[in-house]
Amino acid sequence: MGKILSQEQIRFYKENGYLIVQDIFEAEDLDETLRHFNLSFVQQLDRLRLAADKGLSLDALHQNMAMLLAADVALYLATLRMCSKLYGIYKLMASQRLKDATADLGIDTPLFQTTPVLHLMSKRLVVPGGYQGFDVHQDWASVQGSLDTITTWIPFMDIDADLFTMEVLPKSHLHGLLDGVQEEHVYRVAKKFEEGDFEPIQVNKGGVCLMSNFTVHRSSRKGDDRLRISVSGRYENASEASFIEREYPFTQLKSLRREFITEDFPSQDRVRSIFKNN
Numbered sequence: 715m716g717k718i719l720s721q722e723q724i725r726f727y728k729e730n731g732y733l734i735v736q737d738i739f740e741a742e743d744l745d746e747t748l749r750h751f752n753l754s755f756v757q758q759l760d761r762l763r764l765a766a767d768k769g770l771s772l773d774a775l776h777q778n779m780a781m782l783l784a785a786d787v788a789l790y791l792a793t794l795r796m797c798s799k800l801y802g803i804y805k806l807m808a809s810q811r812l813k814d815a816t817a818d819l820g821i822d823t824p825l826f827q828t829t830p831v832l833h834l835m836s837k838r839l840v841v842p843g844g845y846q847g848f849d850v851h852q853d854w855a856s857v858q859g860s861l862d863t864i865t866t867w868i869p870f871m872d873i874d875a876d877l878f879t880m881e882v883l884p885k886s887h888l889h890g891l892l893d894g895v896q897e898e899h900v901y902r903v904a905k906k907f908e909e910g911d912f913e914p915i916q917v918n919k920g921g922v923c924l925m926s927n928f929t930v931h932r933s934s935r936k937g938d939d940r941l942r943i944s945v946s947g948r949y950e951n952a953s954e955a956s957f958i959e960r961e962y963p964f965t966q967l968k969s970l971r972r973e974f975i976t977e978d979f980p981s982q983d984r985v986r987s988i989f990k991n992n
Contacts, residue, residue: 718811719818727819731887731929736921738811744870744919747802748943751775754793754800755782762786772871776941780838787841798832798945806830806868807947812922816864816949819924823952827857827966835878835933835942848900850883853948854891854927855901858965860954867915867923869944874916878937880923880944881912886930903930 719727719735727733749770755778759766762785767774783790797803806812807830816824853865873879886892894903907930914934915923925931927948951957 716811716814717818718815724818727924727926730884732882732884732915732923732925732931733819734915734917734921734923735815736918738815738922739806739809739868739920741920743802743805747800747806748772748775748870750800750802751797751943752778754797755779758782758789758793759785762789772941776836776838779834779836779941783839783841791841794832794834798830803830803832803945806945807866812866813949815922815924816866819864820862821864821949821951825859825950825952826947827859827950827964828948830945830947833942833944833946835937837937837939839941848933850903850907850930850932851900852892852894852903852928852930853901853925855894855896856965857927857948857950858963859948860951860957862951862954863927864949865925865927865929865946866949867925867944867946869917869919869921869942871943872917872919873942873944875914875934876936876938877940877942879934879942880915881932881934882915882923882925883907883911883930884913887926887928890928892930 718738719733723733723735752770752775755775756766756768759778759782762782764781764785766781767777779790782793807826813824854863857863867880871877892903892905894901896902912932914936917923952962957963
């Protein structure tokens with residue numbers, strides 16, 4: 715295990731409840747995952763006989779996502795769900811440098827209760843009847859595991875204050891779990907805060923924002939025409955005292971769909987075609 719964070723950074727995290735750490739991930743790993751995102755959308759657009767942009771740029775991905783959303787909302791959402799499960803996402807979450815950084819903050823025995831969550835913000839990608847970011851909330855209610863759980867927020871591009879970034883309330887973690895309402899996706903904090911109290915997260919591609927699960931935060935509504943993609947996960951600590959005392963509680967339960975999803979599938983010929991020698 716290598717030390718990533720300085721004592722000054724560790725002190726900042728403990729005092730403020732968040733920390734931006736640059737140069738954790740290799741740019742090529744982020745780019746490869748974005749290419750796989752785009753490939754996923756291109757495959758569906760090709761299947762629908764729509765003119766996909768086969769380029770490798772972020773603009774090509776943005777255009778293809780917008781085209782699929784306009785063509786079929788359900789298919790667009792299914793493709794997003796699939797993208798959140800790609801190998802590249804898990805590779806980022808299991809990065810040695812990320813693990814070492816969380817270890818510097820006290821995560822002695824890391825565990826993953828949740829699967830990574832993909833977040834995107836774009837004026838062109840607003841799902842009808844859906845949400846565009848989250849209001850003021852805390853993350854701890856979604857896992858209720860170790861008290862030192864760290865949210866890892868990893869962007870796929872440089873993030874500035876004008877790119878629908880995440881906004882945090884420094885030092886709010888020290889108040890613990892605030893009164894709030896458990897909604898479908900988040901634990902929304904009931905207390906009202908001044909607009910100027912929030913700090914926009916600005917982090918370069920390859921960096922990460924590490925945040926206490928008790929830190930109050932929200933999605934910024936300030937943004938231009940660019941696309942923002944990020945992925946978040948939770949580094950929980952199997953060795954935190956209260957987690958041990960409470961006998962390892964988890965909110966995330968595994969469910970399995972036992973019935974067949976696609977009727978009369980697969981045929982024997984379809985299976986054999988997978989293993990055919992070329």
